[in-house]
Every structure is written in structure tokens, then in C-alpha cells.
Amino acid sequence: MMIRCIIVDDETHAIELLSMHIEQTGFLELVGTATSPVKALQLVFEQKIDVVFLDVQMPEMSGIEFMQLLNGRCKVILVTAYKDYAIQGFDNDVIDYLLKPVTFPRFLQSARKLLDLSNKTAEQSNDYIFVNGDAKGGLLRINTDDIIYVEGQKQYVCFFTRDGRKYLSRLTLKELETRLPAGKFIRVHKSFVVATQYITRIHNNALSLAHTTQMIPVGSSYRESFMNRMKDRIMT
Structure with missing residues (x-):
């Protein structure tokens, strides 16, 4: 550690x-x-x-x-x-x-x-999940605190972690949403789930996250629920 x-x-x-x-x-x-x-x-x-x-x-x-x-x-x-x-x-x-x-x-x-x-x-802590690993039949443990965001790629999802690694698993974002801690993650796009603790900047329709230069889009159908979720954190 x-x-x-x-x-x-x-x-x-x-x-x-x-x-x-x-x-x-x-x-x-x-x-x-x-x-x-x-x-x-x-x-x-x-x-x-x-x-x-x-x-x-x-x-x-x-x-x-x-x-x-x-x-x-x-x-x-x-x-x-x-x-x-x-x-x-x-x-x-x-x-x-x-x-x-x-x-x-x-x-x-x-x-x-x-x-x-x-x-x-x-x-x-119970904040971890097991996903299908590279080896056939193998399961890989990922600590949820290490996940920056998850991207849906057809029949797969790709986990991006704060140490710069990527983990591909045969799973859909819809299935994953029910397994991740609801208080820590939010769906912001049909292809993206993000960890709220790593959000560093909210643009009009995109998010900046710590540990990555990847901009995460906020889909129009997800924007209202995202802003409602973040309203207690936004000072205007």
C-alpha cells in the first residue's frame, strides 16, 4: 500500500x-x-x-x-x-x-x-468489485476508490484507474451501475460513468477529472440529474 x-x-x-x-x-x-x-x-x-x-x-x-x-x-x-x-x-x-x-x-x-x-x-472497507480479468475464467479485484471513470464500449466496459491503468470487462454500463456504490458514482452519458470525487471542473457540457486529460461529455438527457446531484456542492 x-x-x-x-x-x-x-x-x-x-x-x-x-x-x-x-x-x-x-x-x-x-x-x-x-x-x-x-x-x-x-x-x-x-x-x-x-x-x-x-x-x-x-x-x-x-x-x-x-x-x-x-x-x-x-x-x-x-x-x-x-x-x-x-x-x-x-x-x-x-x-x-x-x-x-x-x-x-x-x-x-x-x-x-x-x-x-x-x-x-x-x-x-467493502469498497471493491471483482470483474472478469484477462485470463479465461479469472476475476480481477478493483478498489472502487481507484476508479476515475468507466467507459462503455459495446459489449464491454473499460475501467480507468488513478494509477493510469485500464481494465476491460465483458459487462454493460447498465449492469455496472447497479453494482457500483451509488453515492460515489454517477452516469453522465450513455457511454460514461464517473467517480464524483475526481471531478475537478464542470464545463458547460463536459467534465475534467483528476489523474487524466480525458474530457468526459455530459449527455443532454443526463445533465439535469447530474446537476441535481451536484447542487449541494455548487456555490454561486
Whole structure:
């Protein structure tokens, strides 16, 4: 299991130190870094991020304010030079609290705690499906959280996942719709089902998704139901 993470800190030397620690930790993948909390929020909402290594004191907004805007979208490990923020951090359900300068042994202790929690969550999750694989009679497991979108291709559907892979299965989109978690996926076209968590931009009649340059069309007969589904997320 690879845990995707970002670092948010207004001090570049702190980012460099944490980056080195992450590079030495085999199960962590550094997706990006940011000295601006605003840019970091954009990164979180555009990509699938599992954990944020977050500084507390920053000029644009504090780490506590940043966490409130995250609204539980990913896990947080606070990194700061001030012990006084520990209680506030744990009140906001952070995974751990690291004091600067962060030593590698202490960082690794925190990372292992994160890995144990991620493994426990994965074991408890039922968000996966089995589809016909390449081998005759074989079944392939796909975690639904990894699916960006599904395209119907006559008697087949093609799953496009966030790691850039494609999986072809003999199935129709109509059949698939009944098997995917309804709260996470929506039919937007006669040929496309998308994962709502990966939508990064809504154009007039098309969608941009994280992890792919493919534009997904929104069919005229699906537009009303799609907009009704997304209305609570749209601020105008």
C-alpha cells in the first residue's frame, strides 16, 4: 500500500527535511509540496491525497483553519515548533503531532502509526468489485476508490484507474451501475460513468477529472440529474 501525501509549510527548509524523510519511507509517496495553504487546498481537491503533513503557523491561514476547510477529506499530521498547538490539533482529530526539527526516528514512528490506521481502514472497507480479468475464467479485484471513470464500449466496459491503468470487462454500463456504490458514482452519458470525487471542473457540457486529460461529455438527457446531484456542492 502506498500512502499519497503532501507537505504544506511556509518554510522551504522544513519542506526539504520532511521530503527527505518521506523519500526514505517505502510506503509513502510525496505527491507535492506547497508553501501556500491556498495552493495546497487546490492540490487536495484536484488529486487523491491520503495525508497532509501540515505546518500550524502560516501567513495566509493557520493549519487549524486549513484543517477546517479540509472537512475530513484526508488525514492530517501537524508539524510545528510550538507545543502549545498539540491540544488544538488532537481536538481536530489529527493523526499525530510532530515537533520541529523532526528527526527521522520520530517521523518514522508517526508514519507507521499512519500505515497501521490505513491498513485497518482498508480491511474494514467493502469498497471493491471483482470483474472478469484477462485470463479465461479469472476475476480481477478493483478498489472502487481507484476508479476515475468507466467507459462503455459495446459489449464491454473499460475501467480507468488513478494509477493510469485500464481494465476491460465483458459487462454493460447498465449492469455496472447497479453494482457500483451509488453515492460515489454517477452516469453522465450513455457511454460514461464517473467517480464524483475526481471531478475537478464542470464545463458547460463536459467534465475534467483528476489523474487524466480525458474530457468526459455530459449527455443532454443526463445533465439535469447530474446537476441535481451536484447542487449541494455548487456555490454561486
